[in-house]
Amino acid sequence: MQIDTYKGIWVYTEQREGKLLDVGPEILGEARKIADKLGSELAAVVLGHNIANLADELAAYGADKVYVADSPVLEVYRSDAYAPVLEAMVNEYKPEIFLVGGTSLGMDLAPRVAAKVNTGLSAHCVGLDVDEGGCMKAQTPAFGGSIMASITCAIHRPQMATIPPGFMKKPEKDSSREAEVVNVEVKLTEDDVRTRVVEVFREEPKTKPLETAETIIAGGYGIGSKENWAVLDELAATLGGSVGATRPACDEGWAVQEVQMIGQSGKTVHPNLYIGVGISGVIHHLIGIQDSKVIVAINRDAEAPIMKAADYAIVADYKEIVPALIEEFKKLGV
Protein backbone atom coordinates (compact mmCIF):
# COMPACT_ATOMS: atom_id res chain seq x y z
CA MET A 1 0.00 0.00 0.00
CA GLN A 2 1.45 3.35 -1.10
CA ILE A 3 0.41 5.23 1.98
CA ASP A 4 1.77 8.60 0.91
CA THR A 5 -0.79 8.71 -1.91
CA TYR A 6 -3.53 9.00 0.74
CA LYS A 7 -4.41 12.62 1.59
CA GLY A 8 -7.01 14.51 3.52
CA ILE A 9 -9.44 13.81 6.33
CA TRP A 10 -12.89 12.41 5.80
CA VAL A 11 -15.82 12.46 8.15
CA TYR A 12 -18.80 10.25 7.40
CA THR A 13 -21.78 12.44 8.25
CA GLU A 14 -24.78 10.19 8.70
CA GLN A 15 -28.23 11.38 7.74
CA ARG A 16 -31.54 9.76 8.50
CA GLU A 17 -34.68 10.71 6.61
CA GLY A 18 -32.75 13.55 5.03
CA LYS A 19 -31.63 15.14 8.30
CA LEU A 20 -28.03 15.19 9.50
CA LEU A 21 -27.40 13.49 12.82
CA ASP A 22 -25.48 15.64 15.34
CA VAL A 23 -22.56 13.22 15.47
CA GLY A 24 -21.32 14.21 12.01
CA PRO A 25 -20.94 17.92 12.81
CA GLU A 26 -19.48 16.99 16.23
CA ILE A 27 -16.68 15.06 14.54
CA LEU A 28 -16.23 17.74 11.86
CA GLY A 29 -15.47 20.20 14.67
CA GLU A 30 -12.69 18.01 16.04
CA ALA A 31 -11.43 17.00 12.60
CA ARG A 32 -11.22 20.67 11.59
CA LYS A 33 -8.56 21.19 14.25
CA ILE A 34 -6.58 18.20 13.00
CA ALA A 35 -6.90 19.31 9.38
CA ASP A 36 -5.66 22.80 10.28
CA LYS A 37 -2.72 21.34 12.19
CA LEU A 38 -1.73 19.14 9.25
CA GLY A 39 -2.64 21.63 6.55
CA SER A 40 -4.98 18.97 5.16
CA GLU A 41 -8.30 19.20 3.46
CA LEU A 42 -11.37 18.26 5.49
CA ALA A 43 -14.18 16.51 3.65
CA ALA A 44 -17.63 15.45 4.74
CA VAL A 45 -19.06 12.33 3.12
CA VAL A 46 -22.80 11.90 2.95
CA LEU A 47 -24.83 9.11 1.38
CA GLY A 48 -28.56 9.02 0.75
CA HIS A 49 -31.23 10.06 -1.72
CA ASN A 50 -32.31 13.64 -2.46
CA ILE A 51 -29.77 14.98 -0.01
CA ALA A 52 -28.01 17.66 -2.08
CA ASN A 53 -29.33 20.28 0.36
CA LEU A 54 -27.08 18.92 3.14
CA ALA A 55 -23.88 20.14 1.49
CA ASP A 56 -24.32 23.77 2.62
CA GLU A 57 -24.92 22.69 6.19
CA LEU A 58 -21.79 20.53 6.15
CA ALA A 59 -19.77 23.43 4.77
CA ALA A 60 -21.06 25.60 7.62
CA TYR A 61 -19.80 23.01 10.10
CA GLY A 62 -16.30 23.22 8.69
CA ALA A 63 -15.99 20.92 5.68
CA ASP A 64 -13.82 22.15 2.80
CA LYS A 65 -15.28 19.59 0.49
CA VAL A 66 -18.48 17.56 0.54
CA TYR A 67 -18.74 14.24 -1.24
CA VAL A 68 -22.38 13.53 -1.99
CA ALA A 69 -23.44 10.05 -3.10
CA ASP A 70 -27.08 10.42 -4.05
CA SER A 71 -29.03 7.47 -5.40
CA PRO A 72 -32.38 5.76 -4.85
CA VAL A 73 -30.42 2.66 -3.85
CA LEU A 74 -29.07 4.64 -0.87
CA GLU A 75 -32.44 5.97 0.28
CA VAL A 76 -32.43 4.06 3.58
CA TYR A 77 -29.28 2.67 5.19
CA ARG A 78 -28.29 -0.87 4.27
CA SER A 79 -24.75 -2.06 4.88
CA ASP A 80 -24.95 -4.05 1.67
CA ALA A 81 -25.44 -0.82 -0.30
CA TYR A 82 -23.54 1.78 1.72
CA ALA A 83 -20.34 -0.24 2.25
CA PRO A 84 -19.52 -0.91 -1.43
CA VAL A 85 -20.22 2.74 -2.32
CA LEU A 86 -17.82 3.92 0.38
CA GLU A 87 -15.29 1.27 -0.65
CA ALA A 88 -15.29 2.62 -4.21
CA MET A 89 -14.96 6.19 -2.93
CA VAL A 90 -12.05 5.36 -0.62
CA ASN A 91 -10.26 3.56 -3.42
CA GLU A 92 -10.78 6.44 -5.81
CA TYR A 93 -10.15 9.46 -3.61
CA LYS A 94 -7.78 7.91 -1.02
CA PRO A 95 -8.32 9.75 2.27
CA GLU A 96 -5.59 9.53 4.88
CA ILE A 97 -7.97 9.53 7.86
CA PHE A 98 -11.61 8.44 7.83
CA LEU A 99 -13.78 9.10 10.89
CA VAL A 100 -17.25 7.66 11.36
CA GLY A 101 -19.89 8.53 13.96
CA GLY A 102 -20.45 5.53 16.19
CA THR A 103 -24.23 5.35 15.99
CA SER A 104 -25.94 1.97 15.73
CA LEU A 105 -25.70 2.19 11.96
CA GLY A 106 -22.24 3.78 11.89
CA MET A 107 -20.96 0.85 13.94
CA ASP A 108 -22.61 -1.48 11.43
CA LEU A 109 -21.03 0.25 8.45
CA ALA A 110 -17.47 1.21 9.44
CA PRO A 111 -16.09 -2.31 10.12
CA ARG A 112 -17.44 -3.60 6.84
CA VAL A 113 -15.79 -0.74 4.94
CA ALA A 114 -12.52 -1.25 6.84
CA ALA A 115 -12.52 -4.94 5.90
CA LYS A 116 -13.27 -4.11 2.25
CA VAL A 117 -10.34 -1.72 1.96
CA ASN A 118 -8.15 -3.82 4.29
CA THR A 119 -7.40 -1.21 6.89
CA GLY A 120 -7.47 -0.73 10.64
CA LEU A 121 -10.43 0.62 12.58
CA SER A 122 -10.45 1.80 16.19
CA ALA A 123 -13.78 1.66 17.97
CA HIS A 124 -15.38 4.14 20.38
CA CYS A 125 -12.52 6.62 20.28
CA VAL A 126 -12.75 9.35 22.85
CA GLY A 127 -9.67 11.25 21.78
CA LEU A 128 -7.59 11.65 18.64
CA ASP A 129 -4.00 12.68 18.45
CA VAL A 130 -2.40 13.17 15.05
CA ASP A 131 1.34 13.79 14.70
CA GLU A 132 2.97 16.05 12.11
CA GLY A 133 3.40 13.09 9.79
CA GLY A 134 -0.33 12.41 9.79
CA CYS A 135 -0.11 9.31 11.93
CA MET A 136 -3.17 9.07 14.14
CA LYS A 137 -3.28 7.78 17.68
CA ALA A 138 -6.83 6.91 18.63
CA GLN A 139 -7.52 6.89 22.36
CA THR A 140 -9.75 3.98 23.17
CA PRO A 141 -10.73 2.73 26.61
CA ALA A 142 -10.07 -1.01 26.68
CA PHE A 143 -10.59 -4.11 28.74
CA GLY A 144 -13.31 -2.44 30.71
CA GLY A 145 -10.70 -1.94 33.37
CA SER A 146 -8.64 0.99 34.28
CA ILE A 147 -6.78 1.56 31.07
CA MET A 148 -6.81 3.64 27.94
CA ALA A 149 -5.20 2.14 24.85
CA SER A 150 -3.65 4.26 22.15
CA ILE A 151 -4.24 2.58 18.83
CA THR A 152 -2.25 3.30 15.70
CA CYS A 153 -2.57 2.10 12.14
CA ALA A 154 0.91 2.59 10.74
CA ILE A 155 1.04 1.09 7.28
CA HIS A 156 -2.56 0.87 6.16
CA ARG A 157 -4.75 3.70 4.90
CA PRO A 158 -7.14 5.25 5.55
CA GLN A 159 -6.71 5.26 9.30
CA MET A 160 -10.26 4.69 10.46
CA ALA A 161 -12.00 5.33 13.77
CA THR A 162 -15.52 5.43 15.09
CA ILE A 163 -16.37 8.14 17.60
CA PRO A 164 -19.34 7.87 19.93
CA PRO A 165 -22.15 10.42 19.57
CA GLY A 166 -22.03 13.16 22.18
CA PHE A 167 -18.29 13.06 22.88
CA MET A 168 -17.06 15.90 20.71
CA LYS A 169 -18.51 19.38 20.88
CA LYS A 170 -20.68 20.38 17.94
CA PRO A 171 -19.14 23.51 16.42
CA GLU A 172 -21.06 26.72 15.76
CA LYS A 173 -22.41 26.98 12.24
CA ASP A 174 -20.59 29.46 10.06
CA SER A 175 -22.90 30.09 7.13
CA SER A 176 -20.28 32.16 5.34
CA ARG A 177 -18.20 29.05 4.74
CA GLU A 178 -18.41 27.37 1.37
CA ALA A 179 -17.34 23.92 0.30
CA GLU A 180 -16.58 22.31 -3.00
CA VAL A 181 -19.27 19.72 -3.72
CA VAL A 182 -18.28 16.47 -5.40
CA ASN A 183 -21.21 14.52 -6.73
CA VAL A 184 -20.14 10.91 -6.60
CA GLU A 185 -21.38 8.66 -9.34
CA VAL A 186 -23.14 5.67 -7.76
CA LYS A 187 -22.72 2.66 -10.02
CA LEU A 188 -24.43 0.28 -7.63
CA THR A 189 -27.92 -0.81 -8.64
CA GLU A 190 -30.73 -2.43 -6.70
CA ASP A 191 -29.79 -5.79 -8.25
CA ASP A 192 -26.41 -5.63 -6.50
CA VAL A 193 -27.98 -5.33 -3.05
CA ARG A 194 -28.98 -8.50 -1.26
CA THR A 195 -31.08 -6.93 1.48
CA ARG A 196 -34.23 -4.86 1.61
CA VAL A 197 -35.60 -2.63 4.35
CA VAL A 198 -39.10 -3.76 5.26
CA GLU A 199 -39.82 -1.33 8.08
CA VAL A 200 -38.30 1.58 9.96
CA PHE A 201 -39.85 2.35 13.31
CA ARG A 202 -38.85 5.25 15.50
CA GLU A 203 -40.45 6.64 18.61
CA GLU A 204 -39.40 9.82 20.32
CA PRO A 205 -38.47 9.03 23.91
CA LYS A 206 -41.12 10.00 26.43
CA THR A 207 -38.76 10.66 29.28
CA LYS A 208 -36.12 13.35 29.35
CA PRO A 209 -33.00 11.79 27.86
CA LEU A 210 -30.13 11.21 30.28
CA GLU A 211 -27.85 13.34 28.13
CA THR A 212 -29.73 16.47 29.16
CA ALA A 213 -30.65 15.54 32.74
CA GLU A 214 -29.40 17.89 35.46
CA THR A 215 -29.48 15.29 38.19
CA ILE A 216 -28.60 11.65 37.66
CA ILE A 217 -28.76 8.75 40.07
CA ALA A 218 -26.89 5.78 38.62
CA GLY A 219 -26.82 2.22 39.87
CA GLY A 220 -24.42 -0.64 39.31
CA TYR A 221 -23.99 -4.32 39.97
CA GLY A 222 -23.73 -3.64 43.70
CA ILE A 223 -27.45 -2.86 43.90
CA GLY A 224 -27.97 -6.60 43.86
CA SER A 225 -31.51 -7.05 42.57
CA LYS A 226 -34.39 -5.54 40.66
CA GLU A 227 -36.31 -5.12 43.94
CA ASN A 228 -33.45 -3.14 45.45
CA TRP A 229 -33.30 -0.97 42.34
CA ALA A 230 -36.57 0.74 43.32
CA VAL A 231 -34.80 2.84 45.93
CA LEU A 232 -32.82 4.54 43.13
CA ASP A 233 -36.05 5.47 41.38
CA GLU A 234 -37.27 6.92 44.66
CA LEU A 235 -34.10 8.95 45.18
CA ALA A 236 -34.27 10.22 41.60
CA ALA A 237 -37.92 11.15 42.00
CA THR A 238 -37.13 13.10 45.16
CA LEU A 239 -34.63 15.18 43.22
CA GLY A 240 -36.55 15.34 39.94
CA GLY A 241 -33.67 13.47 38.36
CA SER A 242 -33.19 10.55 36.01
CA VAL A 243 -31.87 7.08 36.70
CA GLY A 244 -28.87 5.75 34.79
CA ALA A 245 -27.04 2.46 35.00
CA THR A 246 -23.82 0.62 34.32
CA ARG A 247 -23.54 -2.16 31.79
CA PRO A 248 -23.61 -4.98 34.38
CA ALA A 249 -26.80 -3.52 35.86
CA CYS A 250 -28.36 -3.44 32.39
CA ASP A 251 -27.16 -6.98 31.71
CA GLU A 252 -28.93 -8.06 34.88
CA GLY A 253 -32.14 -6.54 33.54
CA TRP A 254 -32.44 -3.93 36.30
CA ALA A 255 -32.26 -1.09 33.80
CA VAL A 256 -32.84 -0.60 30.09
CA GLN A 257 -29.57 -0.48 28.19
CA GLU A 258 -30.83 1.64 25.31
CA VAL A 259 -32.03 4.52 27.46
CA GLN A 260 -30.14 4.14 30.74
CA MET A 261 -26.65 2.82 30.14
CA ILE A 262 -23.97 5.41 30.81
CA GLY A 263 -20.45 5.07 29.50
CA GLN A 264 -18.32 4.36 26.51
CA SER A 265 -20.78 2.35 24.48
CA GLY A 266 -23.75 4.02 26.17
CA LYS A 267 -24.50 7.61 26.97
CA THR A 268 -22.27 10.52 27.88
CA VAL A 269 -23.91 12.64 30.55
CA HIS A 270 -23.35 16.20 31.75
CA PRO A 271 -25.41 16.68 34.92
CA ASN A 272 -24.86 19.15 37.73
CA LEU A 273 -25.07 16.26 40.16
CA TYR A 274 -24.28 12.62 39.60
CA ILE A 275 -24.74 10.10 42.41
CA GLY A 276 -23.30 6.65 41.69
CA VAL A 277 -24.64 3.87 43.89
CA GLY A 278 -23.13 0.40 44.08
CA ILE A 279 -20.88 1.19 41.13
CA SER A 280 -17.27 0.05 41.13
CA GLY A 281 -16.37 2.49 38.37
CA VAL A 282 -14.70 0.75 35.46
CA ILE A 283 -13.33 3.26 33.02
CA HIS A 284 -16.06 2.50 30.47
CA HIS A 285 -18.52 4.01 32.89
CA LEU A 286 -16.32 6.78 34.29
CA ILE A 287 -15.57 8.36 30.94
CA GLY A 288 -19.31 8.78 30.45
CA ILE A 289 -19.67 10.78 33.67
CA GLN A 290 -16.50 12.87 33.70
CA ASP A 291 -18.34 16.00 32.57
CA SER A 292 -20.56 15.93 35.66
CA LYS A 293 -20.17 19.03 37.81
CA VAL A 294 -20.22 17.09 41.08
CA ILE A 295 -19.79 13.33 41.44
CA VAL A 296 -20.91 11.49 44.56
CA ALA A 297 -20.06 7.81 45.00
CA ILE A 298 -21.69 5.45 47.46
CA ASN A 299 -19.98 2.08 47.76
CA ARG A 300 -19.09 -0.34 50.53
CA ASP A 301 -15.66 -0.81 48.98
CA ALA A 302 -13.36 2.10 49.82
CA GLU A 303 -10.97 0.88 47.12
CA ALA A 304 -13.52 0.93 44.28
CA PRO A 305 -12.12 3.04 41.41
CA ILE A 306 -15.15 5.35 41.43
CA MET A 307 -14.15 6.62 44.88
CA LYS A 308 -11.05 8.36 43.51
CA ALA A 309 -13.02 9.73 40.58
CA ALA A 310 -15.65 11.22 42.89
CA ASP A 311 -15.87 14.58 44.62
CA TYR A 312 -17.56 12.99 47.62
CA ALA A 313 -16.95 9.39 48.57
CA ILE A 314 -19.29 7.64 50.97
CA VAL A 315 -18.01 4.28 52.16
CA ALA A 316 -21.16 2.61 53.39
CA ASP A 317 -24.01 0.28 52.59
CA TYR A 318 -26.27 2.12 50.17
CA LYS A 319 -29.27 0.47 51.82
CA GLU A 320 -28.63 2.66 54.84
CA ILE A 321 -27.41 5.79 53.09
CA VAL A 322 -29.92 6.17 50.29
CA PRO A 323 -33.02 6.20 52.54
CA ALA A 324 -31.26 8.72 54.79
CA LEU A 325 -30.52 10.87 51.74
CA ILE A 326 -34.11 10.67 50.54
CA GLU A 327 -35.28 11.86 53.94
CA GLU A 328 -32.75 14.67 54.00
CA PHE A 329 -33.57 15.86 50.47
CA LYS A 330 -37.27 15.81 51.33
CA LYS A 331 -36.63 18.07 54.30
CA LEU A 332 -34.95 20.47 51.96
CA GLY A 333 -38.05 20.48 49.80
CA VAL A 334 -36.12 20.28 46.55
Place this chain on the structure above:
Amino acid sequence: MKPINFVVCVKPVPDSRYWDRLRLDPNTKLLRREGIPIVINPMDINAIEEALRIKEARGGKVTVISMGPANTLEILAWAYAFGVDDAVLLTDRAFAGADTLATAYALASGIKKLEEVDIVLLGNESLDGSTGQVGPQVAEFLGVPHVTGVEKIDFVDDDTLHVRRKIEFGHMVIETKLPVTLAVTGEINEPRVPSVFGALWATEKEAKQWTVNDVKVDNERIGQGGSPTYVPEVANIELQRRSEVLKGEPAEIARQLVDKLSAEGVLPGA
Protein backbone atom coordinates in the same frame (compact mmCIF):
# COMPACT_ATOMS: atom_id res chain seq x y z
CA MET B 1 -38.79 -26.91 6.46
CA LYS B 2 -35.17 -26.80 5.45
CA PRO B 3 -32.72 -27.59 8.26
CA ILE B 4 -30.39 -24.72 9.07
CA ASN B 5 -26.66 -25.01 9.60
CA PHE B 6 -25.38 -22.51 12.10
CA VAL B 7 -21.93 -21.39 13.06
CA VAL B 8 -21.72 -19.35 16.25
CA CYS B 9 -18.52 -17.37 16.85
CA VAL B 10 -17.70 -17.16 20.55
CA LYS B 11 -15.07 -15.09 22.30
CA PRO B 12 -13.35 -15.87 25.59
CA VAL B 13 -13.52 -12.78 27.81
CA PRO B 14 -12.36 -12.09 31.37
CA ASP B 15 -15.28 -12.55 33.73
CA SER B 16 -16.55 -9.04 34.45
CA ARG B 17 -17.08 -9.83 38.12
CA TYR B 18 -13.30 -9.88 38.48
CA TRP B 19 -12.47 -6.83 36.38
CA ASP B 20 -11.32 -4.93 39.43
CA ARG B 21 -8.36 -7.34 39.51
CA LEU B 22 -7.09 -6.21 36.11
CA ARG B 23 -3.87 -4.32 36.68
CA LEU B 24 -1.48 -2.48 34.47
CA ASP B 25 2.08 -3.61 35.06
CA PRO B 26 4.05 -0.40 35.65
CA ASN B 27 7.21 -1.91 34.15
CA THR B 28 6.02 -3.79 31.09
CA LYS B 29 2.97 -1.56 30.46
CA LEU B 30 1.09 -4.77 29.80
CA LEU B 31 -2.25 -5.66 31.27
CA ARG B 32 -2.04 -8.33 33.92
CA ARG B 33 -5.02 -10.59 34.06
CA GLU B 34 -3.74 -13.45 36.21
CA GLY B 35 -6.33 -15.23 38.26
CA ILE B 36 -9.22 -13.84 36.28
CA PRO B 37 -11.43 -16.64 34.97
CA ILE B 38 -12.54 -16.56 31.34
CA VAL B 39 -16.15 -16.97 30.33
CA ILE B 40 -18.03 -17.04 27.05
CA ASN B 41 -18.74 -13.47 26.03
CA PRO B 42 -22.33 -12.98 27.33
CA MET B 43 -23.90 -11.88 24.04
CA ASP B 44 -22.32 -14.89 22.34
CA ILE B 45 -24.39 -17.03 24.70
CA ASN B 46 -27.48 -15.27 23.34
CA ALA B 47 -26.21 -16.21 19.88
CA ILE B 48 -25.83 -19.87 20.91
CA GLU B 49 -29.31 -19.81 22.42
CA GLU B 50 -30.85 -18.35 19.28
CA ALA B 51 -29.15 -20.94 17.09
CA LEU B 52 -30.35 -23.76 19.36
CA ARG B 53 -33.92 -22.45 19.37
CA ILE B 54 -34.12 -22.22 15.59
CA LYS B 55 -32.47 -25.65 15.25
CA GLU B 56 -34.99 -27.13 17.68
CA ALA B 57 -37.83 -25.71 15.59
CA ARG B 58 -36.48 -26.40 12.11
CA GLY B 59 -33.71 -28.99 12.39
CA GLY B 60 -30.10 -28.45 11.48
CA LYS B 61 -26.80 -28.20 13.24
CA VAL B 62 -25.03 -25.76 15.56
CA THR B 63 -21.24 -25.49 15.50
CA VAL B 64 -19.35 -23.01 17.64
CA ILE B 65 -15.99 -21.63 16.64
CA SER B 66 -13.47 -19.65 18.62
CA MET B 67 -9.90 -18.53 18.36
CA GLY B 68 -7.44 -18.46 21.23
CA PRO B 69 -4.92 -20.36 23.29
CA ALA B 70 -5.58 -23.87 24.60
CA ASN B 71 -7.43 -22.68 27.70
CA THR B 72 -10.21 -21.48 25.37
CA LEU B 73 -11.28 -25.14 25.38
CA GLU B 74 -12.81 -24.45 28.81
CA ILE B 75 -15.41 -22.16 27.34
CA LEU B 76 -16.06 -24.50 24.43
CA ALA B 77 -16.90 -27.19 27.00
CA TRP B 78 -19.51 -24.74 28.26
CA ALA B 79 -20.85 -24.38 24.74
CA TYR B 80 -21.26 -28.16 24.60
CA ALA B 81 -23.08 -28.03 27.91
CA PHE B 82 -25.58 -25.63 26.35
CA GLY B 83 -26.20 -28.31 23.74
CA VAL B 84 -24.25 -27.36 20.61
CA ASP B 85 -23.36 -30.18 18.22
CA ASP B 86 -19.78 -29.35 17.55
CA ALA B 87 -17.00 -26.97 18.47
CA VAL B 88 -13.85 -25.81 16.72
CA LEU B 89 -10.92 -23.94 18.20
CA LEU B 90 -8.49 -22.13 15.97
CA THR B 91 -5.34 -22.31 18.01
CA ASP B 92 -1.87 -21.50 16.85
CA ARG B 93 0.77 -19.01 17.90
CA ALA B 94 0.50 -17.61 14.38
CA PHE B 95 -3.07 -16.44 15.16
CA ALA B 96 -2.01 -14.60 18.32
CA GLY B 97 -2.04 -10.84 18.71
CA ALA B 98 -4.77 -10.37 16.13
CA ASP B 99 -6.85 -7.21 15.95
CA THR B 100 -10.50 -7.34 14.87
CA LEU B 101 -9.66 -7.54 11.16
CA ALA B 102 -7.16 -10.40 11.52
CA THR B 103 -9.48 -12.15 13.97
CA ALA B 104 -12.40 -11.91 11.55
CA TYR B 105 -10.21 -13.13 8.71
CA ALA B 106 -9.09 -16.17 10.73
CA LEU B 107 -12.61 -17.00 11.93
CA ALA B 108 -13.91 -16.74 8.36
CA SER B 109 -11.19 -19.12 7.18
CA GLY B 110 -12.32 -21.64 9.79
CA ILE B 111 -15.99 -21.17 8.86
CA LYS B 112 -15.18 -21.74 5.18
CA LYS B 113 -13.71 -25.12 6.09
CA LEU B 114 -17.02 -26.20 7.61
CA GLU B 115 -19.70 -27.60 5.33
CA GLU B 116 -22.37 -25.36 3.91
CA VAL B 117 -23.20 -22.71 6.49
CA ASP B 118 -26.55 -20.91 6.35
CA ILE B 119 -26.34 -18.50 9.26
CA VAL B 120 -23.32 -17.23 11.17
CA LEU B 121 -24.32 -15.82 14.55
CA LEU B 122 -22.31 -13.96 17.15
CA GLY B 123 -22.82 -11.47 19.94
CA ASN B 124 -23.16 -7.87 18.85
CA GLU B 125 -20.20 -6.86 20.94
CA SER B 126 -17.76 -8.33 23.41
CA LEU B 127 -17.69 -7.45 27.05
CA ASP B 128 -14.02 -6.47 27.09
CA GLY B 129 -13.27 -4.66 23.83
CA SER B 130 -16.90 -4.03 22.84
CA THR B 131 -15.85 -2.92 19.36
CA GLY B 132 -18.67 -4.79 17.60
CA GLN B 133 -16.43 -5.04 14.56
CA VAL B 134 -15.86 -8.77 14.15
CA GLY B 135 -19.37 -9.61 12.91
CA PRO B 136 -19.43 -7.29 9.90
CA GLN B 137 -15.84 -8.20 9.09
CA VAL B 138 -16.46 -11.97 9.23
CA ALA B 139 -19.39 -11.36 6.88
CA GLU B 140 -17.15 -9.44 4.49
CA PHE B 141 -14.60 -12.25 4.37
CA LEU B 142 -17.40 -14.78 3.81
CA GLY B 143 -18.93 -12.59 1.12
CA VAL B 144 -22.37 -12.56 2.76
CA PRO B 145 -24.59 -9.71 4.00
CA HIS B 146 -24.62 -8.84 7.69
CA VAL B 147 -26.97 -7.23 10.15
CA THR B 148 -25.84 -6.03 13.59
CA GLY B 149 -27.92 -5.13 16.65
CA VAL B 150 -30.32 -8.00 15.95
CA GLU B 151 -33.16 -8.41 18.44
CA LYS B 152 -35.47 -10.74 16.47
CA ILE B 153 -35.14 -13.27 13.66
CA ASP B 154 -38.16 -14.49 11.71
CA PHE B 155 -38.25 -16.90 8.79
CA VAL B 156 -40.34 -15.73 5.82
CA ASP B 157 -39.52 -18.91 3.91
CA ASP B 158 -36.69 -21.44 3.89
CA ASP B 159 -34.19 -18.98 2.44
CA THR B 160 -35.50 -15.59 3.55
CA LEU B 161 -35.36 -13.88 6.92
CA HIS B 162 -36.91 -10.80 8.40
CA VAL B 163 -34.37 -9.51 10.87
CA ARG B 164 -35.26 -6.78 13.36
CA ARG B 165 -32.33 -4.63 14.40
CA LYS B 166 -32.12 -1.89 17.02
CA ILE B 167 -31.57 1.71 16.02
CA GLU B 168 -31.64 4.78 18.23
CA PHE B 169 -35.15 4.96 19.71
CA GLY B 170 -36.56 2.34 17.38
CA HIS B 171 -35.83 -0.49 15.06
CA MET B 172 -35.53 -1.51 11.43
CA VAL B 173 -36.72 -4.74 9.87
CA ILE B 174 -34.41 -6.01 7.16
CA GLU B 175 -35.17 -8.74 4.69
CA THR B 176 -32.22 -10.89 3.75
CA LYS B 177 -31.58 -14.16 1.97
CA LEU B 178 -29.40 -16.90 3.41
CA PRO B 179 -26.48 -17.18 3.86
CA VAL B 180 -26.09 -14.25 6.22
CA THR B 181 -24.15 -13.14 9.30
CA LEU B 182 -26.15 -11.76 12.22
CA ALA B 183 -24.80 -10.06 15.35
CA VAL B 184 -27.35 -10.43 18.13
CA THR B 185 -28.02 -8.32 21.21
CA GLY B 186 -28.70 -9.46 24.75
CA GLU B 187 -32.40 -8.75 24.28
CA ILE B 188 -32.98 -11.36 21.61
CA ASN B 189 -33.66 -14.15 24.09
CA GLU B 190 -33.19 -15.43 27.62
CA PRO B 191 -30.46 -18.08 27.43
CA ARG B 192 -31.15 -21.45 28.98
CA VAL B 193 -29.22 -22.81 31.92
CA PRO B 194 -27.17 -25.86 30.92
CA SER B 195 -28.79 -29.05 32.22
CA VAL B 196 -27.18 -32.03 33.92
CA PHE B 197 -27.49 -33.85 30.61
CA GLY B 198 -25.77 -30.95 28.95
CA ALA B 199 -22.91 -31.17 31.40
CA LEU B 200 -22.61 -34.92 30.73
CA TRP B 201 -22.70 -34.27 26.99
CA ALA B 202 -19.90 -31.77 27.47
CA THR B 203 -17.67 -34.31 29.18
CA GLU B 204 -18.01 -36.65 26.22
CA LYS B 205 -17.30 -34.08 23.55
CA GLU B 206 -14.08 -32.39 22.70
CA ALA B 207 -13.57 -29.46 20.41
CA LYS B 208 -11.62 -29.89 17.20
CA GLN B 209 -8.38 -27.94 17.28
CA TRP B 210 -7.20 -26.41 14.04
CA THR B 211 -3.85 -24.78 13.44
CA VAL B 212 -2.93 -22.52 10.52
CA ASN B 213 -2.10 -25.66 8.55
CA ASP B 214 -5.68 -26.90 8.82
CA VAL B 215 -7.27 -23.84 7.23
CA LYS B 216 -6.61 -21.96 4.02
CA VAL B 217 -5.14 -18.63 5.02
CA ASP B 218 -2.79 -16.02 3.70
CA ASN B 219 -0.21 -16.01 6.49
CA GLU B 220 0.29 -12.29 6.06
CA ARG B 221 -3.29 -11.62 7.09
CA ILE B 222 -3.36 -13.42 10.43
CA GLY B 223 -2.07 -12.71 13.92
CA GLN B 224 -0.25 -9.59 14.92
CA GLY B 225 1.50 -9.34 11.55
CA GLY B 226 -1.83 -9.35 9.74
CA SER B 227 -3.33 -6.70 11.99
CA PRO B 228 -3.43 -3.16 10.61
CA THR B 229 -3.83 -1.72 14.08
CA TYR B 230 -1.27 -1.77 16.82
CA VAL B 231 -1.41 -0.69 20.44
CA PRO B 232 1.87 1.10 21.20
CA GLU B 233 0.86 2.03 24.69
CA VAL B 234 -1.72 1.56 27.33
CA ALA B 235 -2.04 3.87 30.27
CA ASN B 236 -4.05 4.22 33.39
CA ILE B 237 -6.59 6.93 32.94
CA GLU B 238 -6.40 9.59 35.57
CA LEU B 239 -9.92 10.67 36.31
CA GLN B 240 -9.17 11.79 39.82
CA ARG B 241 -11.20 14.25 41.79
CA ARG B 242 -10.89 15.46 45.37
CA SER B 243 -12.45 12.25 46.76
CA GLU B 244 -13.52 13.80 50.02
CA VAL B 245 -14.66 10.99 52.30
CA LEU B 246 -17.82 11.60 54.33
CA LYS B 247 -17.98 9.70 57.61
CA GLY B 248 -20.46 9.04 60.36
CA GLU B 249 -23.88 7.54 60.89
CA PRO B 250 -26.08 7.38 57.78
CA ALA B 251 -28.23 10.32 58.86
CA GLU B 252 -25.13 12.35 59.66
CA ILE B 253 -23.54 11.55 56.29
CA ALA B 254 -26.77 12.50 54.53
CA ARG B 255 -26.86 15.87 56.32
CA GLN B 256 -23.23 16.58 55.49
CA LEU B 257 -23.74 15.72 51.85
CA VAL B 258 -26.87 17.81 51.47
CA ASP B 259 -25.10 20.80 53.06
CA LYS B 260 -22.15 20.45 50.71
CA LEU B 261 -24.28 19.98 47.61
CA SER B 262 -26.41 22.99 48.57
CA ALA B 263 -23.29 25.09 49.02
CA GLU B 264 -22.06 24.02 45.58
CA GLY B 265 -25.39 24.95 44.03
CA VAL B 266 -25.86 21.64 42.26
CA LEU B 267 -29.18 20.67 43.81
CA PRO B 268 -32.22 21.20 41.62
CA GLY B 269 -33.88 24.55 42.08
CA ALA B 270 -30.71 25.98 43.58
